[in-house]
Amino acid sequence: MNAVQDRRTRRRAGRYTATLASVTALGLTLGSLTGTAHAEALYADKQVVSEGHVDVFYVDVVDSAHTLVAHTAAGNVAPADLVIQAKPSVASRTVSATIAGLPGWKPQGGTYYLLPQTSQAGQVFGGFGHSPAVAQGTSVTYDLDSVEGPGSFALWQNAEDGPNVFLASAEGGPKSFTSVAAHEHVNWGFTEQGEYRLTVRAAVTPPGGATAQLPPVVYTFFVGEELPQEPTPDPGAPATQLTVTGLAAHYHAGGVAALTAVQTPPTGEEHYHWFTRAAGEAEWSVVPGALTGKYGFVVRTADDGREVKAVLYDHDHKVIAESAPVVVDVDDHGNDPVNGPTITTTLSAQEGVLAISVAPENREVDLGALTLNPAADRYTAAGALKPITVTDTRADNPGWNASGRVRAFTTADGQQLGGKYLGWTPTVLSASTAQTVTAGPQVASGFTAGNGLATWSQLGTAAAGAGRGTAQLGADLSLEAPADLAPGTYRALLILTAI
Structure with a gap:
């Protein structure tokens, strides 16, 4: 048993095991300052938290x-003098249907x-507010002048009706909010890894007083496991x-x-193979x-412990650089599903259509080619699941x-x-006698509204006293994809549970 397998065995040994539920799957082809990090090179002159x-945005009184x-x-x-670091090992999240609605955000599943x-x-607990030296009842308006970074930024609080968005870097997102709170905590979200520089202004209005416009300041966030550092000359490297x-x-x-190979420094070459x-x-x-x-792929239970690496080649197919392997960790928290057939869909770059193929031994579901609907506002395809036995x-x-x-x-390219x-x-x-x-019930595609099959949807049910035996369930599938869908072969996994 290798180290990865031993780690997984020990971790899973303590998990809760359901005795009355069976789970299966159908494959579809779709520092605090006391612990401040030691900045190296690029951030050597800054405090890295x-x-x-x-309290990231914090109004205080200095010299009146x-x-x-x-x-x-x-x-x-x-x-x-400050850099706030978000380490992907603890900060990584999967976009839910609710979070996908944030301005400029990734689609669900990203x-x-x-x-x-x-x-x-292990994470920064970030908020905003002002010091006790600021008069009670003072309102502060925060304006987001600009955001420089590799992706989108948003600031929001969770609410019963969804995210209450305060600021968002994307076009159309809010760029200003006003608060009288001396202390609030909020979500600070970023769509990509890298450095973000937020230019922020504050306007402070004491009760009954005149508004003071404060000069803009720049807050730096770094999303990444290791801090960036300047290249060190090394003839052997x-x-x-x-x-x-x-x-x-x-x-x-x-x-x-969804994995990305990053060149340091960039070479201009873009010929890769993934292994x-x-x-x-x-x-x-x-x-x-x-x-x-x-490189993007649908994760299966058997991928636990799988290693992935990227290799960069020049135009003569000679190796320029090879990455260190990364290891995939699959953890369904004790409800490990059995993986089944896959569904594949392909949009031809030349013809602009999407096709769905069938794998051997009925392990895939063919929805046919995706074609534009009469209104030309979406691609559509349809097919049927093979029998699913309960x-x-x-x-x-x-x-x-x-x-x-x-x-x-x-798709394979993410x-x-x-x-x-x-x-x-x-x-x-x-069904048995x-x-x-x-x-x-029917679940419509969520193209215009709803979550489609992104949330658990009932396939079939048997009443108490009438469930013993063997039943076969199926479903007619309908896919509606945006008209700007990128060409490629799309794969997904349909997870099934019987309880």
Whole structure:
């Protein structure tokens, strides 16, 4: 047993095991300052905070004048002297249907990075407010002048009706908000790894007093596991280093892994091959079709411990650089699903159509080619699931409920299509004599509204006292994809559970 397998065995040994539920899957082809990090090179002259409480936007009174700073456990810090680090190992999150609605955000199933509004171990607990020296009842208006960075930024609080967005870098997102609170905590979210520079202004209005416009300041956030550093001359080191980014702390079966190869320094070459090998294997296997700096794939339970690496080539197919392997961690928290057939869909770059193929041994579902609808506002395709069998031999005959969901589709180069775009109409194909089985309700594609199959949807159910036996369930599938869908072969995993 290798180290990865041993780690997984020990971790899973303590998990709760359900005795009355069976789970299966159908594959579809879709520092606090006391612990301040030591900045190297690029941030050597700054305080780098990677965990603990920080009031990022903080108005204080200095020499009888209001000033905008950041406030840490050790006191005030000028924004120019501070870097707030979000480490992907603890900050990585999967975009939910709710979070996908943030301005400029990734589609459902993608990966983003979060400094949460609730205190969590190993993360920055960030907020805003003002010091006791500021008069009670003072209002502060914060304006976001600009954001420089590799992705989108948003600032929001969780609410019953969804995110209450204060600021967002994307076009059309809010760029200003006003607060009289002396202390608030919020979510700080970023869509990509890298450095973000937020230019912020504050206007302070004391009760009954005149508004003071404070000069703009720049806050720096760095999303990444290791701090950037200036290249150190080393005659024995390769001229270009290749690093794989985007690996989540762990994945669920049916989720999407979206990896990116990063060149340091850039070479201008874009000819890649990606390689994988399962835990315990000695030989690497090349990934067909993954020829760019991005590699996306649907995660299966068997991918736990799988290693992935990228290799960069020049125009003569000579190796320029090879990344260190990254290791995929699959953890369904004790409810490990059995993986089933896959669904594949392909949009031809030349013809602009999407086709869905069938794998051998009926392991895939063919929805046909995606074609533009008469209104030319979306691609559509349809097909049917192969029979899904539910067998119940429990003596107490409590009945059962079979449900399914699709997290997301992805292409080999990382293009994604949310699972909400897939809908179904379940059917009962057969049932034992003593069974009473009812098909689940129709779930429409979420192209215009709703979540489609991105959330758990009932496939079929049997009433208590009438569930023993074997039933076969099916479903007519309907896919509606945006008209600007990128060409590629999309794969996803439909997860099924029977309880």
